[in-house]
Amino acid sequence: MQTKPFRIGTRGSPLALAQAYETRSRLMAAHGLPEEMFEIVALTTKGDRITDRSLAEIGGKGLFTAELEEQLASGELDFAVHSSKDMPTVLPDGLFLSAFLPREDVRDAFVGAAAPRLVELPEGATVGSSSLRRQALIRRLRPDLNVITFRGLVDTRLRKLAEGHVDATLLAFAGLKRLGKQDVPTELLDPRDFPPAPAQGAICIESRIGDKRVNTLLEAINDRTTHNAVTCERAFLGALDGSCRTPIAGHAISEGGKIGFYGMILTPDGSRFHDISSEGSATDAERIGRNAGEAVRATAGTGFFESWS
Numbered sequence: 163m164q165t166k167p168f169r170i171g172t173r174g175s176p177l178a179l180a181q182a183y184e185t186r187s188r189l190m191a192a193h194g195l196p197e198e199m200f201e202i203v204a205l206t207t208k209g210d211r212i213t214d215r216s217l218a219e220i221g222g223k224g225l226f227t228a229e230l231e232e233q234l235a236s237g238e239l240d241f242a243v244h245s246s247k248d249m250p251t252v253l254p255d256g257l258f259l260s261a262f263l264p265r266e267d268v269r270d271a272f273v274g275a276a277a278p279r280l281v282e283l284p285e286g287a288t289v290g291s292s293s294l295r296r297q298a299l300i301r302r303l304r305p306d307l308n309v310i311t312f313r314g315l316v317d318t319r320l321r322k323l324a325e326g327h328v329d330a331t332l333l334a335f336a337g338l339k340r341l342g343k344q345d346v347p348t349e350l351l352d353p354r355d356f357p358p359a360p361a362q363g364a365i366c367i368e369s370r371i372g373d374k375r376v377n378t379l380l381e382a383i384n385d386r387t388t389h390n391a392v393t394c395e396r397a398f399l400g401a402l403d404g405s406c407r408t409p410i411a412g413h414a415i416s417e418g419g420k421i422g423f424y425g426m427i428l429t430p431d432g433s434r435f436h437d438i439s440s441e442g443s444a445t446d447a448e449r450i451g452r453n454a455g456e457a458v459r460a461t462a463g464t465g466f467f468e469s470w471s
């Protein structure tokens with residue numbers, strides 16, 4: 163008897179679709195299944211529809227995931243493929259992140275029209291970015307620059323750059339690579355000066371807790387090292403992220419059973435920041451991240467978070 167195909171939920175953006183296709187290919191290879199066993203279902207989310215305001219303004223990360231999660235919970239979809247970076251730290255009851263694909267390059271890419279490197283931009287040049295973290299990190303390194311909010315699909319942003327709306331922009335290198343645009347960056351930013359967003363560069367799969375058929379399928383493509391690193395980074399974010407208005411960076415490297423973590427919070431103007439390094443056993447990934455978040459929160463004090471809101 164022919165089994166029903168798995169229904170894979172995704173956003174409809176070119177990046178999201180590329181990520182869903184990559185997931186399907188890995189599942190086909192891991193299980194020797196034909197393409198017909200997977201049906202890709204693309205949904206338009208609220209985050210995709212509203213492109214003229216910053217995410218923090220319109221309600222944060224859940225905007226990209228709510229519709230997919232409703233259809234997952236109702237059984238309309240079997241699993242959903244996401245950029246881990248876009249996932250809220252708290253998921254709806256009954257859903258979990260069941261698998262992570264091997265992580266892509268975590269670095270932010272600088273795309274400069276006026277100069278190839280961030281440090282070489284002329285004084286007062288305009289940089290477009292939608293991310294509070296990137297905006298704050300740019301201002302920290304280059305307080306003279308004019309940083310503007312700049313949302314939309316990768317192609318839209320690159321077009322606006324080409325048309326001269328801005329002198330430079332920043333994008334995740336991972337996303338550019340997945341779109342075949344690895345040659346677009348004029349500089350790749352060092353994660354020590356420019357730490358990435360928690361979970362940047364990692365594709366995750368969300369499914370129903372207790373759905374044995376689906377979770378067994380997904381387990382085969384889970385990358386343990388990525389799972390550990392992203393779990394640590396998300397725990398850091400979870401310990402800090404009350405409002406989604408705080409610029410937060412976090413990067414964990416998991417290797418040989420160990421995990422090393424570096425995290426940072428900044429004021430939106432980049433004038434003040436607190437950072438933390440910690441390490442431990444990879445089996446403690448979640449605790450290492452959460453402890454780092456609590457420690458940095460305590461060092462910063464409540465005044466730090468209230469100083470700009």
Ligand SMILES: NCc1[nH]cc(CCC(=O)O)c1CC(=O)O
Binds near residue numbers: 245361
């Ligand atoms: N919110 C947008 C988003 N979510 C994930 C990525 C890139 C891919 C990734 O980090 O895995 C991007 C685009 C960007 O930041 O340039």
